[in-house]
Amino acid sequence: MGSEHTAAHRAATTSESATRARTRRAILDAAVSLLSTDHAASLGDVAEAAGVGRTTVHRYFPERSDLLAAIGADVRERVAAATDRARLDEGPAPEAMERLCLEYFELGDRLMLLYDVPQFIAWSGIEEETPADLAVLALVRRGQEEGSLDGTVDVSWLQEVMWAMLYTAWLQARDRGTPKHTSLSLCLHTLRKATAP
Template sequence: MSTTSGRPLRADAERSVRAILAAAERVLTEHPAASMEQIAEAAGVTRITVHRRFANRQALLDALATEAADKLARAIEDSHPETAPPLVALHRATANVLRIKGAWGFALGPAVAGSERAARRHQEIAERCTALLTRMRDEGALAADADPEWVRRVFYALIGEALHGGPTAGDPDPDALATRIVDTLLHGAGPRPGAG
């Protein structure tokens, strides 16, 4: 259950916080300098409600970053990185991450960096990713001398480019794009062995 001050929220308060955060993501994506009042209007609540839940704009941004990081962590968890076959887990995690990053791009971007809780969640995600890549190396899906931390950084870069650069940016099919990212991560752009 969400909190804004360390205490659990009632169901109606929880719904209003979620509505405010979803509205903040939409509004701030279009207008990064949008006011709390504009966010309140988009959420269908009063400005007083927003201020009751978030003391100031920074508190709202911190909550937004934390919400997005939590969604990303749940998306990774859904891929079962410790128990699923490693290539299946990597593909599922990639598709899930693309969906979350596509929907929560502002909250996961540099404009909202700074929330300590969100930073901890991102560190946990990075550690799980590195552990999955280590398992892939140990099972032969990556070269025996591959550095899992370097591979993770390349993997993150591929996801970033897929979302924000070039002709594949905004591809509506996260599963197809995940296949392309994983294939590039594992095989690069060189010719495949045995390919015509």
């Protein structure tokens, strides 16, 4: 009887945790979607977009700054996962950089928020160098050493060029209505030329 009770309690706790995780994810996704078009959206607006009550949002994120910090942390996790999927240690550096751009391009809405929403400037995580940043720098360094990327400029310069090309591609798709595949193709085409030795 005791083991059945424990198992039932464990199942209920697991179910509750899964529900909380889904609700939190729904709030974060709604916030990203809403803030992408309205940087001044309130927690009430986010609640409405997520299909939950305002008190529910406040239970997960008491202040707007808590929500922004959670979005920032989520973006960092997604960037880390995308960097891993790009397999930066495999093959020639330019090919690895293109795989990386393909992965990062899919995170456009979230990454654009970090650039576009002024409140993110105050988020302490925005300036931290992450393992993903270090992996990209290592990739560029490898490309310079093997002669497949421009070795006459600083490693961090080529990293910034990559981000600038991605940002331009996201803007083209979002603000000018350029099809995403076209924006991405232009990004990769220009990046090849800009980083070539």
